[in-house]
Amino acid sequence: MRRKWIWHGIGAGIIGGILLGAFLWAVEEQSGRRVYTLLMNVDYIPVVNSVTYPATVEFLFHLVVSVILSVVLLWLVRRMRMLGSRVIVWLVTVNTLIGVLIWPVTSLSDRTPAPGDWASLAWWLAGHALYGTVLGWLNRETED
Template sequence: MKLKKGLLNASLDGIISGILLTIFFKSVEYLTTYKVYTLLLNVDYIPFLNQYKLTEIVEVILHLIVSVALSMCLYILVHYMKMTSQRKIILIYIFVCFIFGILIFPTTALSTRTPSITSIPSLTYWLAGHLLYGYTLGFSITRRLIALFSSNQK
């Protein structure tokens, strides 16, 4: 039962962290013209979805679905590893989100709307955003996990 509640909370944390990432990238794109927000929402390379002209809100919702799924997967991983160190949990989240950012960035080559794959500033903003996302997600999850494991030990 506690895992089910934890997953629900992880979903909420995924939405909140995903919205923060969205705001960060939208701000970067607005202030610098580097198209990292466009890249975040880009579905040009996904079969079926690339056949439709999606609205910005639908693209944000798709991003949030991915954020929730990632948050839940990481929560399950840390839950079953019974990690209680806030520092270790946050570092795992940061590491996974950074790697996720590295793996997704090359999809920019599959669209004409996104930054050039050789754009170092875009890559820097992209990875900084994913580090921020990993930290905020990890920080919010650790409060719940540590409370869960503390109550189990009583």
């Protein structure tokens, strides 16, 4: 099968998504910073926000997004012909920027950190950098 890189992207998205979720859950449990709650938050998505989902369903939503993002980013990595440590650096940078772009949604919910909560933002960005590192490491030498 010539598209086995897609399977690498799916696997990396599942592993990276689980690690991101576990990291932010541990931070929230230990510090009280609502960063895991933010990761699972759907308050700002019309229609979806009208239902209260069980924690497992919220986590599955997160994993679906993680897999889609991972496959798209791996496709971009392959298109730019990156290999090795360049992949890791690029994916850490991109995913940290994604974390920055997502952060403002904290203002759309009472359950998430305040937009000016710099400690929570630091943990949030550390989690997204970790996610990028995992994706990069798992896909640093992916070929067709």
